[in-house]
Amino acid sequence: MNRLYYQDIRKQLEIYFILGSQNAKKDPLETVKEALEGGITCFQFREKGIGSLQGAEKRELATSLFALCQQYHVPFIINDDVDLAIELDADGVHVGQEDEDIASVREKIGPSKMLGVSVHTKEELRRAAELADYVGIGPVFGTRSKDDAKEPAGTWLIEHATKMYPSLPKVGIGGITPENAVIVRNAGADGVAVISAIAASKDIRLTANLFK
Ligand SMILES: Cc1ncc(COP(=O)(O)OP(=O)(O)O)c(N)n1
Numbered sequence: 001m002n003r004l005y006y007q008d009i010r011k012q013l014e015i016y017f018i019l020g021s022q023n024a025k026k027d028p029l030e031t032v033k034e035a036l037e038g039g040i041t042c043f044q045f046r047e048k049g050i051g052s053l054q055g056a057e058k059r060e061l062a063t064s065l066f067a068l069c070q071q072y073h074v075p076f077i078i079n080d081d082v083d084l085a086i087e088l089d090a091d092g093v094h095v096g097q098e099d100e101d102i103a104s105v106r107e108k109i110g111p112s113k114m115l116g117v118s119v120h121t122k123e124e125l126r127r128a129a130e131l132a133d134y135v136g137i138g139p140v141f142g143t144r145s146k147d148d149a150k151e152p153a154g155t156w157l158i159e160h161a162t163k164m165y166p167s168l169p170k171v172g173i174g175g176i177t178p179e180n181a182v183i184v185r186n187a188g189a190d191g192v193a194v195i196s197a198i199a200a201s202k203d204i205r206l207t208a209n210l211f212k
């Protein structure tokens with residue numbers, strides 16, 4: 001994607017909500033609708049892990065969530081599943097280091113779709129900076145939302161990325177709440193990526209809004 005758009009991407013990353021049906025405490029569509037009303041600026045469909053939907057059920061939920069995000073003009077990103085992102089013409093894909101190679105993903109989705117990449121080391125960051133539209137850095141704090149999450153790493157790589165790749169959009173992820181989000185933003189992150197603090201909240205609208 002053309003780097004001229006990076007200013008827009010930065011704004012879109014401010015409150016980046018991630019959800020799959022396995023994380024939702026109630027109807028995922030209602031959960032995401034309330035989060036959109038609360039002001040989330042980006043959404044990632046991450047249908048993954050125990051209890052997650054597969055096949056046609058997964059596609060149907062993705063289709064409904066995409067339509068909902070479009071109503072609020074919020075980008076709809078699909079986690080891991082590049083083929084589904086292409087099939088639905090989603091706004092982008094997020095992949096990690098254990099997923100499909102980023103050069104191959106970029107080739108498949110083309111230059112105009114958003115490509116997000118998870119990074120944990122300086123070398124992963126260096127490579128992602130060549131091809132990604134944004135990077136996800138974490139876990140910053142401890143998380144219970146990802147079975148194979150690495151140890152909490154704090155903000156050192158966000159600070160390094162801010163210094164070495166100032167134009168590369170970046171979000172922190174992992175254990176982020178409205179209370180600690182300021183630590184992540186102060187390290188230089190353009191936004192925060194959040195699952196449980198929003199998904200498990202009793203007042204999703206309010207909690208999403210508190211990240212502002
Ligand atoms: C915004 C954002 N950052 C990081 C991740 C983690 O991606 P990955 O390491 O591929 O792990 P899974 O989410 O696929 O389990 C993310 N999804 N989003």
Ligand SMILES: Cc1ncsc1CCOP(=O)(O)O
Binds near residue numbers: 138145146173176194
């Ligand atoms: C997908 C992912 N990648 C690194 S931590 C994480 C989970 C973040 O979820 P939570 O906001 O509930 O800690």
Ligand SMILES: [Mg+2]
Binds near residue numbers: 079080094095096
């Ligand atoms: Mg992944």
